[in-house]
Amino acid sequence: MNRKPDLLWILVFLFGLGVVTTGYAQSLWERNLDAPYEAPVNPQQR
Secondary structure, three states, X not given: OOOOOOHXXXXXXXXXXXXXXXXXXHHHHHHHHHOOOOOOOOHHHO
């Protein structure tokens, strides 16, 4: 007999996925803030 997953386990899974996604996005955000900003050089304006 196959049981459907309980709603509680689905919510736990979605919450864990949100925590992992948020942590990953925050680490990428902080890495981009640490990089020095370089203005794009347009050779046609010289």
